Amino acid sequence: xxxxxxxxxxxxxxxxxxxxxxxxxxxxxxxxxxxxxxxxxxxxxxxxxxxxxxxxxxxxxxxxxxxxxxxxxxxxxxxxxxxxxxxxxxxxxxxxxxxxxxxxxxxxxxxxxxxxxxxxxxxxxxxxxxxxxxxxxxxxxxxxxxxxxxxxxxxxxxxxxxxxxxxxxxxxxxxxxxxxxxxxxxxxxxxxxxxxxxxxxxxxxxxxxxxxxxxxxxxxxxxxxxxxxxxxxxxxxxxxxxxxxxxxxxxxxxxxxxxxxxxxxxxxxxxxxxxxxxxxxxxxxxxx
Numbered sequence: 001x002x003x004x005x006x007x008x009x010x011x012x013x014x015x016x017x018x019x020x021x022x023x024x025x026x027x028x029x030x031x032x033x034x035x036x037x038x039x040x041x042x043x044x045x046x047x048x049x050x051x052x053x054x055x056x057x058x059x060x061x062x063x064x065x066x067x068x069x070x071x072x073x074x075x076x077x078x079x080x081x082x083x084x085x086x087x088x089x090x091x092x093x094x095x096x097x098x099x100x101x102x103x104x105x106x107x108x109x110x111x112x113x114x115x116x117x118x119x120x121x122x123x124x125x126x127x128x129x130x131x132x133x134x135x136x137x138x139x140x141x142x143x144x145x146x147x148x149x150x151x152x153x154x155x156x157x158x159x160x161x162x163x164x165x166x167x168x169x170x171x172x173x174x175x176x177x178x179x180x181x182x183x184x185x186x187x188x189x190x191x192x193x194x195x196x197x198x199x200x201x202x203x204x205x206x207x208x209x210x211x212x213x214x215x216x217x218x219x220x221x222x223x224x225x226x227x228x229x230x231x232x233x234x235x236x237x238x239x240x241x242x243x244x245x246x247x248x249x250x251x252x253x254x255x256x257x258x259x260x261x262x263x264x265x266x267x268x269x270x271x272x273x274x275x276x277x278x279x280x281x282x283x284x285x286x287x288x
Contacts (some may be wrong), residue, residue, distance in 0.1 A: 005069040008237070015238040018248050020067040026256065027060045033267045040274045048089060048268045055086050056259030063255050076135065078127035079255060080145045080215075081118050086258050087152045087208045088114045094159040094204060098166065114152070121145065137232040139224035146215035153208030160205025167198055200265045210255035218250065 004020045006011035034057050037045065059082040066075050092111035099107050125141040135142065171194045222235050238244040267274075 004067065006278040011238040011240060014241075015244045015247055016067060018244065020064065022248075022252065023060065023064040023067050023256075026130050026260075027057075027064050030057050030060055030259075030263060033263055033271075036112050036271070036274050043271055044267055044270050044273050048093065049095055052086055052089055052262045055082060056262045057257075059086075060085065073136065073141075075128040077122055077141070077145070079263060080125070080142065080149075083123075083211060083255070083258055084118050084145065084149045084152065086262065087116055087149055087156065087212070088118065090204050090208060090258075091152055091156045091159065094156055094163055094201065097163040097201070098159055100127045118148075121148070128169065135222075135227045135232055137219065137226050137235070138229050139172060140223065143216075143219040143223050146212055146219045149208070149212035150216045153212045156208050157205045160201050163201050164198060164205075167194060167201065170194060171198065190273070196269060202267055202271065203261050207257050207261035211254055214250065215254045 004013065004016040034053055037053060049156055054096070059079055062075060062079050062082070066079060070076075072148050085139075088111050091114075092107060093105035096104050121144070125145065171191070218235075226232050226235070236247070238247050
């Protein structure tokens with residue numbers, strides 16, 4: 001693994017430095033964002049939204065440690081399983097959107113069951129089936145994890161499409177016809193909320209496909225190509241400046257796509273509301 005402290009050669013050290021610094025800067029951004037998000041009293045975010053942001057922050061912290069120093073594969077298994085757990089919660093959100101009141105509790109029960117399965121996979125792959133190297137591609141462990149994540153991402157994509165169909169119908173009722181400007185003005189707030197919701201769901205049902213699709217493709221390729229664990233390092237560690245670029249892009253996408261999407265949805269798309277609340281609180285204190 002390319003890490004900054006235990007790197008083997010110049011290319012691997014440079015890759016580890018780039019990945020660590022990018023992850024560290026992004027971690028600082030998430031910490032600042034989460035502090036603002038956590039102080040919000042407007043109720044714009046529900047508990048599950050905040051849980052996803054907490055998980056994204058925790059994974060980014062582990063990822064930063066992973067790029068700085070790495071000893072064995074338990075940390076990589078933890079990062080992978082946290083990504084799967086966030087994907088399960090995304091499925092839970094999208095499932096709740098398309099489910100009726102009777103089905104919603106069943107959706108949450110299914111999500112909890114899948115979280116238990118993820119925990120068991122982490123215990124087995126991260127603790128009982130540990131390897132001497134971080135990415136041992138000849139073992140089927142990571143291929144199973146990426147396959148599970150991709151399966152969940154496909155389910156999320158399907159539910160996202162169903163959710164978008166229902167919301168799009170409502171948006172069409174508010175949308176602008178040639179002479180419908182007055183209608184949109186009357187429902188401007190609803191129209192803005194529906195448009196933002198469509199963007200959020202679109203991001204949710206694509207981010208998992210990107211992250212786990214890339215993981216699965218890489219895991220399958222290395223599993224089929226390598227006959228010994230020593231060959232895994234040839235694909236997972238940089239050997240040229242081009243491989244530094246490609247591996248950095250691959251690792252950041254396969255690690256941070258879902259965490260970055262969660263903060264974009266729940267923080268960036270709502271931060272004006274958070275700022276308004278902070279400003280209102282300051283104005284109230286001044287008035288007192």
